[in-house]
Amino acid sequence: MSSDNSTVISRIRDGVVNELTNFLNESGRYLDGISPELAPVTASLKDFLLEGGKRFRPLFAYIGYLGAGGSENQSALKACASLELLQACALIHDDLMDGSDTRRNKPSIHKRFEALHRENSLQGNATQFGLSSAVLLGDLALIWSDAMLNQSYLGDDVHRKVFAVHDEMRIELMAGQYLDVFEQTQSTKSVSRALKIARYKSGKYSIERPLHFGAAMAHHEGRIESDYSAYGLPLGEAFQLRDDLLGVFGDPSLTGKPAGDDLREGKRTALIALASERGTKIQQRTLENLLGKPEISPHEISELQTLISETGADSEIEKMISSLTEQALGALQSPEITEQGKSLLTDLAVIATQRSK
Amino acid sequence: MSSDNSTVISRIRDGVVNELTNFLNESGRYLDGISPELAPVTASLKDFLLEGGKRFRPLFAYIGYLGAGGSENQSALKACASLELLQACALIHDDLMDGSDTRRNKPSIHKRFEALHRENSLQGNATQFGLSSAVLLGDLALIWSDAMLNQSYLGDDVHRKVFAVHDEMRIELMAGQYLDVFEQTQSTKSVSRALKIARYKSGKYSIERPLHFGAAMAHHEGRIESDYSAYGLPLGEAFQLRDDLLGVFGDPSLTGKPAGDDLREGKRTALIALASERGTKIQQRTLENLLGKPEISPHEISELQTLISETGADSEIEKMISSLTEQALGALQSPEITEQGKSLLTDLAVIATQRSK
Numbered sequence A, B: 001m002s003s004d005n006s007t008v009i010s011r012i013r014d015g016v017v018n019e020l021t022n023f024l025n026e027s028g029r030y031l032d033g034i035s036p037e038l039a040p041v042t043a044s045l046k047d048f049l050l051e052g053g054k055r056f057r058p059l060f061a062y063i064g065y066l067g068a069g070g071s072e073n074q075s076a077l078k079a080c081a082s083l084e085l086l087q088a089c090a091l092i093h094d095d096l097m098d099g100s101d102t103r104r105n106k107p108s109i110h111k112r113f114e115a116l117h118r119e120n121s122l123q124g125n126a127t128q129f130g131l132s133s134a135v136l137l138g139d140l141a142l143i144w145s146d147a148m149l150n151q152s153y154l155g156d157d158v159h160r161k162v163f164a165v166h167d168e169m170r171i172e173l174m175a176g177q178y179l180d181v182f183e184q185t186q187s188t189k190s191v192s193r194a195l196k197i198a199r200y201k202s203g204k205y206s207i208e209r210p211l212h213f214g215a216a217m218a219h220h221e222g223r224i225e226s227d228y229s230a231y232g233l234p235l236g237e238a239f240q241l242r243d244d245l246l247g248v249f250g251d252p253s254l255t256g257k258p259a260g261d262d263l264r265e266g267k268r269t270a271l272i273a274l275a276s277e278r279g280t281k282i283q284q285r286t287l288e289n290l291l292g293k294p295e296i297s298p299h300e301i302s303e304l305q306t307l308i309s310e311t312g313a314d315s316e317i318e319k320m321i322s323s324l325t326e327q328a329l330g331a332l333q334s335p336e337i338t339e340q341g342k343s344l345l346t347d348l349a350v351i352a353t354q355r356s357k
Helices: A003-034 A036-050 A056-067 A074-098 A109-119 A126-151 A156-183 A191-217 A224-249 A261-265 A270-278 A281-290 A298-311 A313-333 A339-353 B003-034 B036-050 B056-067 B074-098 B109-119 B126-151 B156-183 B191-217 B224-249 B261-265 B270-278 B281-290 B298-311 B313-333 B339-353
Strands: none
Touching: A003 A036, A003 A056, A003 A074, A003 A126, A003 A339, A003 B156, A036 A074, A036 A109, A036 A126, A036 B156, A056 A074, A056 A191, A056 A224, A056 A339, A074 A109, A074 A126, A074 A156, A074 A191, A074 B126, A109 A126, A126 B074, A126 B126, A126 B156, A156 A191, A156 B003, A156 B036, A156 B126, A191 A224, A191 A270, A224 A261, A224 A270, A224 A298, A224 A313, A224 A339, A261 A298, A270 A281, A270 A298, A270 A313, A281 A298, A298 A313, A313 A339, B003 B036, B003 B056, B003 B074, B003 B126, B003 B339, B036 B074, B036 B109, B036 B126, B056 B074, B056 B191, B056 B224, B056 B339, B074 B109, B074 B126, B074 B156, B074 B191, B109 B126, B156 B191, B191 B224, B191 B270, B224 B261, B224 B270, B224 B298, B224 B313, B224 B339, B261 B298, B270 B281, B270 B298, B270 B313, B281 B298, B298 B313, B313 B339
């Protein structure tokens, strides 16, 4: 990566954190004015939002904005930063639905409030309190994301277009989430279904729509939306496939999740579907028996990791990631995208797909 | 109620249902385009939104709009109707957090998806599938409410003001919901804390903010916001106190909830706090033992109902409802509110506080 690009990307990330910090401080003061009992709500969301996170969605949105001819602008950065709050909603609710106890090496939100219940010897059921708190904190993060976007005023005609993209992105996200939950209830594994879910749940939502969001902010007329799709859709799939690999083979000290977390949760990813498709009858049966097993042991996790490698599914997924990334980079030839945009999006493609967390 | 007002109120309610029907049909087609597996999502939300519901928030918003000098307008009605989708999110998540199995005499959303899981012999845990579906359907309802509002375009300067009120309303709602959940974990009951929660969770959200939302749509400058608060805040408290009474003494065939539902859930309402405050030591102990008891029997529910009546808490709450309603009606003298608005808001005050469901 060029050192110029690296500086720009760091600066955007820092700017995003800065905007989030200001927004959360102000929003926290507002909650405090309602009742000091809301302090753990603010503290948990601040901790969740400000400590860690790769900031991909704001990065793609802001670079999508620059690539569409937008010039550096604080309001635009604030609008892009709001996407982190939307992502916080998705992650908080996701952890609750998956029963994931850990996020970035810390307890997930429902676990945090369960602990708060226990530590303070509160009345009633700690698990139920954790559940309720996670539902409400996710809802609040979703509403705050919208409030933050509404406050980052960019001009009326621009805002209407941005809202339309934003709504579409959020609807696709929730549709993808439901399809993902539903897929876990199916007895057959399908690579094509897994890829479709990945597309809605993560691909479109993480890359294509943020780019469109940025283009709308730049008020760009022309073919840039479809050019961004030609780059964003394959890259979004590659991004999700990398997530799938990390969910099985990732280093817990880097991912912040336990080893083989997706195996414990029984996630029906493209990687798993492919391993099943390529496996022998015996391997298929082992996969079926161990995947999502509630009290799966570390030994069984490592057995599954070996099995998946033996089917060759992981190297096949690596090949798909390379080929999808190449396809994405090919779409950057478009004359609609600024030179700076092309250069930054080239580097972002690598960051998004060759990561270890 | 004058027959004119009755006609206007019916027409607004019908208009709200009509706008919701159009929006849900279109949004359902969009989901269907993503995947036919989303059909139960659309069907459940349609059923939830279109069958029943008192439509109080759209009514207060639209009448707040008329009262602030707005003239009948389809876009304004659509904007007001969007509040029903926000309320759907609140109810779906509320039922999940409370473990309520019934809403309007039908299974609540998490129960519906649990049943779908069982009926189709899907893989995995039915309860977890119900939970995940309810989380996501609530999220989707929240996002759809925003999308519907964004589509009901009323002019740029108006929209910005409407958004600010809308964001504040939603933040207050979630803050109130959390305080309510937190209150259930406290060992002491407090009438003043219960009233504060009622104010945020329901009073401001159900009446005051919808009126402000309507005034913002009418682009009304002047004192009308504080006049609406002077009417809306006491009426909102009265509205919630009526809910508290119905939650304990309501007729299940009218409320659509089991008898004494709040007792089973252990809700710390103002009614319960007052009964505890006024009760003898023995009554306090009975209340403490039975309230929120997981397998509470119909006999124990009726025992609690009698106990609460014996403390006189219910008649005291009735008196508070009357006095708050009177206070609200007194605020309608304001010259800022149109004559039609005053007349409609007078009738709505009665409808909101003298209801049996």
